[in-house]
Amino acid sequence: MSRVGIRFFIKVQLALVSIILLTSHNQVSAEPYGMAGCGLGSMVPAWKNDIGQVVAATTNGSLSSQTFGITSGTSNCTTDGIVRADRVQEVFVTYNEEPLELETTQGTGERIRTIASLLGCPTHGIELGKLMKEKHSYIFEKSKEGDSTTRSQLILSRLKSKIAEDPTLKQACLY
Incomplete structure (x- = not known):
């Protein structure tokens, strides 16, 4: 999909959300959400049925509101606003994992920028990308038999150890 198409799609989604929020007589509350999960789409009371869940999931995905909500504890994603960053x-x-590993071989990409944000250094995505490219084989090294650590935990642990060794990133990131 072209950038113009993506922008148009996002504008349509925002317009739909705005219309429904403005015309809804019910208060938006942090009630349990449907199968689409938390995010901006879960906050529209009219979207509790099956079709509404599809629209809610599309809204969450196209606006990245679910990722933001999970990270920040907003948009109906938690009841107390607390989310463990490491989780x-x-x-x-x-x-x-797979697309992140592919982007790491290039040193740039959307997922690298996202992991930089999740690690607390959103303005240092370029530096993190360079580090990840340089240390790719170590970060994504296959785990040994019998290791009880999940692959994602191992990748994060190795990435954080390399960030700790980098003078710029260890100061910038809040991992």
């Missing part, structure tokens, strides 16, 4: 990082790596 969010682990979930992200688990669901993005």
Whole structure:
């Protein structure tokens, strides 16, 4: 999909959300959400049925509101606003392991920028990408038999150890 197409799609989604929020007579509350999960799409009361869940999931995905909500504890993602950063990082790596590894070989990409944000250094994505490219074989090294650590935990642990060795990133990131 072209950038113009993506922008148009996002504008349509925002317009739909705005219309539904403005015309809804129910208060938006942090009630349990449907199968689409938390995020901006879960906050529209009219979207509790099956079709609404598809629209909610599309809204969450196209606007990245679910990722932001999970990270920040907003958009109906938690009841107390507290999310453990390490758990969010682990979930992200688990669901993005292969494309993240591919982007790491190039040293740039959307997932590298996202992991930089999740590690607390969103303005240092370029530096993190360079580090990840340089240390790719170590970060994504296959685990040994009998290791009880999950692959995503191992990747994160190795990445964080390399960040700790980098003078710029260890100061910038809040991992």
